Amino acid sequence: MANNRSTSDGRHFATDRRQFLQGSAALGAGLLVPAALSKAANAAAPGTITYALSAYPPNLRPFDWSGQAAVTVKALLFRGLLCFDEKGAVQPELAESWEQPDSRTYRFKLRPNATFQNGKPVTAEDVKASFDAIRGEKSTAYVRQAFQAVETIAVEDPKTVRIVLKQPTPSFILALAGQMAPIVFAGKMDNPDAMIGAGPYRLENSEKGVSLTFKARTDFYRPGQPATETVRFVAYPDDSLRIAALNAGDVDIIEYVPWQSMKGLSQTKGLTLQNSLGSFMYVVFNLKEGPFTDPKVRRAVAHAVKREDIVKAAFFGAGKVLDGVPLPAGSPYAVPELEHLWPYDPDRARSLLKEAGAQNVQATLLATSTYGFHKDIAEIMQQHLAAVGMQVKLSLPEWGVRVSQGNEGRYHFAVNGGGPDLGDPDDLTAFFGSGSDSYRRSFGLSDPKLDELLNRGRHESDTATRVKIYAELQRAVADSVPVTFLNFRAQGWGVRDRVKGFKVLSDQMNNQVGMAFDTASVS
Amino acid sequence: MLAYIVKRCAVAAVMIFMVATAVFMILHVVPGDPVEVMLSADGGKPDPAVAAELRTRLGLDRPLAEQYASYLSRLARGDLGRSFLDNEPVLKNIAQRLPRTLELIGAATILSLLVGIPLGVLAARNRGRGIDRVLGTATSLALSVPTFVLGTLFILVFALLLRIAPAGGFVPFSQSPATHLTLLLMPATAVAVGLSAIIIRMTRSTVLDVLQQDWVRTARAKGLREPRVLRRHVVRNALGPVLTVTGLQMGSMLGGTVLVEFIFNWPGMSGFLVRAVEHRDYPEVQGVVLVTATLFILLNLVVDVLYSVLDPQVRAS
Numbered sequence: 001m002a003n004n005r006s007t008s009d010g011r012h013f014a015t016d017r018r019q020f021l022q023g024s025a026a027l028g029a030g031l032l033v034p035a036a037l038s039k040a041a042n043a044a045a046p047g048t049i050t051y052a053l054s055a056y057p058p059n060l061r062p063f064d065w066s067g068q069a070a071v072t073v074k075a076l077l078f079r080g081l082l083c084f085d086e087k088g089a090v091q092p093e094l095a096e097s098w099e100q101p102d103s104r105t106y107r108f109k110l111r112p113n114a115t116f117q118n119g120k121p122v123t124a125e126d127v128k129a130s131f132d133a134i135r136g137e138k139s140t141a142y143v144r145q146a147f148q149a150v151e152t153i154a155v156e157d158p159k160t161v162r163i164v165l166k167q168p169t170p171s172f173i174l175a176l177a178g179q180m181a182p183i184v185f186a187g188k189m190d191n192p193d194a195m196i197g198a199g200p201y202r203l204e205n206s207e208k209g210v211s212l213t214f215k216a217r218t219d220f221y222r223p224g225q226p227a228t229e230t231v232r233f234v235a236y237p238d239d240s241l242r243i244a245a246l247n248a249g250d251v252d253i254i255e256y257v258p259w260q261s262m263k264g265l266s267q268t269k270g271l272t273l274q275n276s277l278g279s280f281m282y283v284v285f286n287l288k289e290g291p292f293t294d295p296k297v298r299r300a301v302a303h304a305v306k307r308e309d310i311v312k313a314a315f316f317g318a319g320k321v322l323d324g325v326p327l328p329a330g331s332p333y334a335v336p337e338l339e340h341l342w343p344y345d346p347d348r349a350r351s352l353l354k355e356a357g358a359q360n361v362q363a364t365l366l367a368t369s370t371y372g373f374h375k376d377i378a379e380i381m382q383q384h385l386a387a388v389g390m391q392v393k394l395s396l397p398e399w400g401v402r403v404s405q406g407n408e409g410r411y412h413f414a415v416n417g418g419g420p421d422l423g424d425p426d427d428l429t430a431f432f433g434s435g436s437d438s439y440r441r442s443f444g445l446s447d448p449k450l451d452e453l454l455n456r457g458r459h460e461s462d463t464a465t466r467v468k469i470y471a472e473l474q475r476a477v478a479d480s481v482p483v484t485f486l487n488f489r490a491q492g493w494g495v496r497d498r499v500k501g502f503k504v505l506s507d508q509m510n511n512q513v514g515m516a517f518d519t520a521s522v523s
Numbered sequence: 524m525l526a527y528i529v530k531r532c533a534v535a536a537v538m539i540f541m542v543a544t545a546v547f548m549i550l551h552v553v554p555g556d557p558v559e560v561m562l563s564a565d566g567g568k569p570d571p572a573v574a575a576e577l578r579t580r581l582g583l584d585r586p587l588a589e590q591y592a593s594y595l596s597r598l599a600r601g602d603l604g605r606s607f608l609d610n611e612p613v614l615k616n617i618a619q620r621l622p623r624t625l626e627l628i629g630a631a632t633i634l635s636l637l638v639g640i641p642l643g644v645l646a647a648r649n650r651g652r653g654i655d656r657v658l659g660t661a662t663s664l665a666l667s668v669p670t671f672v673l674g675t676l677f678i679l680v681f682a683l684l685l686r687i688a689p690a691g692g693f694v695p696f697s698q699s700p701a702t703h704l705t706l707l708l709m710p711a712t713a714v715a716v717g718l719s720a721i722i723i724r725m726t727r728s729t730v731l732d733v734l735q736q737d738w739v740r741t742a743r744a745k746g747l748r749e750p751r752v753l754r755r756h757v758v759r760n761a762l763g764p765v766l767t768v769t770g771l772q773m774g775s776m777l778g779g780t781v782l783v784e785f786i787f788n789w790p791g792m793s794g795f796l797v798r799a800v801e802h803r804d805y806p807e808v809q810g811v812v813l814v815t816a817t818l819f820i821l822l823n824l825v826v827d828v829l830y831s832v833l834d835p836q837v838r839a840s
Contacts, residue, residue: 056790058608058802066608068565140573140580193610208619209790210693234692236788241678244690248682279566370801400555400803403563407556419566436571439563511566 047229049499049522052242052254056209056235061192062182063134063141068511071179072255073233075514076214077117078182078197081108081127082173083515088328088423088506090177094122094198094221103168103461104151110159114221116185117202124161128153129186131163146175146422168461174422179512200226200518210235227501227521246271246494252522253499255513257492259316259373265494274503275318275492276510279419280326281310281377282431282485288444290412291363295480296356301413302342302484304349304388305381311487314376318490325428325474326420326485328508332463333425333470341478349388361390366406366414370399377415377486406439416440417489423508425470429454431483432473442482449476498523528828535820542816546809547594551587557607557803558583564802581607594809603813604806606799613810616795621814623693624784624791628776630707631714632769639719640765643726644758650731658723665720674713674786681709691788710787714780718772725768729761736760763830770826774819 057070062078083093092098095108114122133139135147149169154162165172175181185196200222201214211234216226234251236242239258243265245251257265257273266273283301285292292298307321324341327334353359367378375396382392397405405411418440421427433454434446453476457469477483491510495502502520504513558577562569578584582593597604603613646658682690688705696703733739734757742756743749781793792811799807 055798058606059610065562065564065567067567138576140576142567142570142573144573145570207693207695207790208616209795235790236691237794238785238788240675241691241786241788244678244683245692248686248690250682250689250692398555399801400560401553403559404554404556407559417566421568430568438569438571439559440568 047522048232049228049230049253049502049517049520050232050234050251052236052245052251053233054235054239054242054256055237057212059193060203062184062195062197063139063143063180064192065142065180069235069255071511072514073212074182074197075179075199075512076201076231076517077199077203078179078184078195079199080176080179080182081110082177084177084423084505084509084512086503086505088509090173093177094127094183104165106163106165106173107156108161108163110161111221112159114198115219116196116198117217118185118188118196119219120185120187122183122198123158123186124155125158126186127161127183128155129189130183131181133184133189134181142180143175143178146172147181167459169459170461170463170466171422171424171426171458174424178422179514201231204230222518225518227519228517231517243494246496249496252496253502254494257494259314259318259490259492262316262318262490262492265492270497272495272497273492274495275490276504276507277320277488277490278507278510279417279491280322280485280488281373282322282416282418282483283381283413284406284416284440284442284483285413285481286409286411286443287482288409291358291361292413294356294358296352297358297361298481298484299342299479300349300352300356300358300388301385301390302481303345303352304390305384305484305486306344307487308344309384310377310380313380314373315487315489318492320488322485322487324485325477326418326488327425327428327470328420328423331425332467335467335471335474338471338474338478341474342481342484346384346388353389359389362393363390363412364393364395366395366397366402366411368399368402368415369396370402371417373489374415374417381415403439406443407437409437409443411443414439415486416483419511420508425466425473426454426458428470428473429458432477445482447476447480447482450480450482528824531824531827535817535824538820539813539817543595543598543809543813546812547591547805550803550805550808551590555803556583557581557805560801560803561607598813603810606807607804608802608807613806616807617792617810617814620790620792620795623789624777624780624793626707627710627714627780627784627789627791628773630711631718631776632773634711634715635718635722636769638715639722640726640758640762642719643723643765644730644753646723646727647730647734648753655727658727662720662723665716668716670713670717671782671786673716674710674783677709677713678786691786693788693790706787706789710780710783710789713783713787714776718769718776721768721772722765725765726761729764730757733757733761767826767830770822770829774822777815777818 053069053072055067055069057073058066060070060074060077062074079093081093081095082090085091094110094114096111098106098108100106108127110122110124116122131147131150131153134141134144135150149165149167149172150163151166152164156162182197188194188196200220201216204213204215206212211232214231216229220226236245239256242254243258243261246254247268262273262275265271285298287293307323311317311319311321323343324339353361365378365381367374369375378394378396382394385392395411406414416439418431421430431441432450434451435441437443450473453469453473457466457473460466460469493504493513500521500523502516504510504516558574558581559569562574582590605612606616642658646655649655678690681688688709692706694702694706739752739756742752777792780791781797783789784791784793792815796808796811799811
């Protein structure tokens with residue numbers, strides 16, 4: 001019978017002396033001598049959750065984008081005025097409450113017991129200093145653009161702050177609820193790597209490139225939270241090893257469960273798979289030159305791709321067809337009759353190509369070899385487009401090169417991955433709005449009609465009117481096809497059954513998984 | 524001897540300068556904007572204003588010649604710059620990672636020598652017999668199995684089936700020596716398997732060669748016992764080429780442990796370099812390549828010097 005042993009480092013696996021000696025013999029005399037010193041295998045001490053990250057966070061700067069792993073870890077250190085609940089609804093966080101006296105003004109009342117990790121109370125001055133840093137001229141904050149909507153930030157009293165926007169912007173409140181607009185201690189903002197937040201944990205130690213260990217604060221403002229004394233993040237960049245570590249019991253939770261492993265993991269005793277659909281795949285076009293300057297040819301592509309095949313082959317069924325515009329499921333903006341703008345219809349595709357006089361289209365599809373699913377999608381699309389008479393060559397450079405080629409418009413059309421930003425239809429600006437050239441949007445995209453609709457939608461405070469504006473936008477893009485979407489892809493977490501209370505947020509907000517540590521505990 | 528070393532050092536310095544220049548130029552010629560790659564990681568959405576500000580902060584908006592001059596000037600002062608990703612001095616990051624890779628290579632080499640030399644001698648002493656044939660087959664097998672297959676197999680057997688070892692990872696020696704060594708064992712063994720096979724074959728071959736030499740016959744003729752003949756007259760003379768091959772293999776392992784470090788989650792230089800290349804972290808890539816090349820050059824220098832110490836003919840020439 002194997003026993004569970006623990007070590008000070010919080011990792012655990014099952015072993016006993018007999019098994020150990022058998023293993024030593026198998027490896028050859030002398031080779032396992034160091035292991036003999038280690039009866040200790042990795043058993044988590046009570047109250048420790050070990051989470052396998054897909055990458056070690058390059059930094060923990062509160063305002064900057066440093067990848068998803070950093071976002072997850074930073075949730076333990078930093079908190080904003082607002083947050084999202086499990087269903088994606090905005091909730092108070094450092095703010096105890098807020099009101100909106102008019103369509104441009106927000107007034108936030110801070111929690112009386114909210115403190116930073118240095119014990120200092122969270123004040124309105126801290127809020128102002130943090131937001132001024134985000135919107136500053138030399139800011140590199142991820143939500144800098146969203147904060148350009150702010151006209152003034154005023155401290156009304158030590159616990160009350162008022163924000164006035166230049167124009168009504170309903171999505172602004174969502175930027176405050178996201179993790180990229182945290183409040184930091186105003187007295188120490190000179191070094192972005194040493195800013196102090198008001199999160200539920202403090203960083204106890206870290207081994208660069210390896211692990212970070214956090215200890216729960218005893219003075220967090222929510223009673224009874226965080227539920228677990230210690231959270232340990234360990235970087236496992238290799239997908240297979242991450243799965244092996246979960247199966248071996250080295251870790252309690254893993255992120256980015258590979259799609260091919262989801263089914264097996266969900267059927268493994270003692271493990272649970274939590275997944276959600278947030279991120280999606282889409283295709284951008286070069287609108288300045290090449291065959292896709294004609295919207296009919298773009299529509300032909302949109303109708304020629306059988307998205308079910310992509311979900312099945314590239315994502316092992318862990319996804320959902322997206323032949324319309326990605327909008328938060330269940331939101332008023334997701335109008336049922338506009339859900340399927342580009343259903344699979346190869347005959348329609350052929351006739352569109354004929355109408356456009358483009359029956360012998362030859363084009364290069366840009367994707368990347370860095371991410372297997374990008375490459376797989378490109379290969380599937382190549383087959384589908386060949387079926388309607390389009391000859392497609394694939395270009396699969398490494399990711400950095402692919403980004404450069406995208407930014408410079410060196411492609412005919414390209415496979416891209418994207419995701420929700422704020423969970424608001426204003427997120428669509430990133431795909432349909434004009435702006436500086438970026439690999440994320442079609443090259444040369446500039447459609448005054450779409451820009452006008454997006455602008456109206458962004459600043460319209462009446463929900464019913466917004467719904468109409470975004471419905472009109474969807475009808476417009478159905479014909480012009482500035483991009484075409486392909487599918488949602490699942491994002492999965494593998495969780496050991498001993499972990500309780502760990503719940504990822506809804507589809508649109510699944511990138512904020514770090515918040516789930518507030519309530520997670522181990523039995 | 525001193526003149527030889529000085530000459531070799533001068534050549535090494537020129538080679539290091541050439542490597543430094545080449546890596547700088549290649550990095551800047553290869554497409555891929557570090558800022559865009561950094562800001563687009565994991566679905567990030569680069570804001571043009573933020574990207575422009577970052578480029579200014581990182582000095583990437585300056586002319587290439589100016590960047591090169593600044594790079595050489597820093598290099599002359601022993602400063603490898605700061606990482607784009609975490610703003611830490613590259614030298615500090617390397618100093619943290621390099622010992623882990625050297626430890627892995629060192630452990631693998633020691634294992635290989637401990638296994639390879641005795642088995643090589645054994646095979647030579649029993650040439651054509653059963654043990655020689657078994658070792659010949661075993662070394663062929665060891666050389667033909669890729670390291671990543673072996674590593675994956677180790678994880679499957681020892682971590683998932685027998686559950687006697689963690690699936691991979693790293694714990695500092697200072698935190699838990701036993702766990703540290705346990706975690707080192709599997710990757711070191713995975714690397715050592717191939718190197719052991721090379722050493723066995725090399726040792727067998729050179730020992731067989733030396734056994735035919737006149738001085739061995741003389742040693743036997745004057746009545747020395749066989750173990751003494753082997754130890755003093757055969758193995759010592761046979762070790763020169765084995766040492767050379769081992770040294771060269773250690774050098775190539777500096778860049779060749781990528782897969783092993785990746786599979787076992789051993790946070791050494793290789794994974795560090797891969798991450799730096801992926802993110803176009805120029806200072807880190809330049810630093811890692813430069814340090815690795817320097818180590819490789821120095822290692823070869825040391826092997827050459829050792830070789831001349833072991834072989835009087837080389838010393839005389």
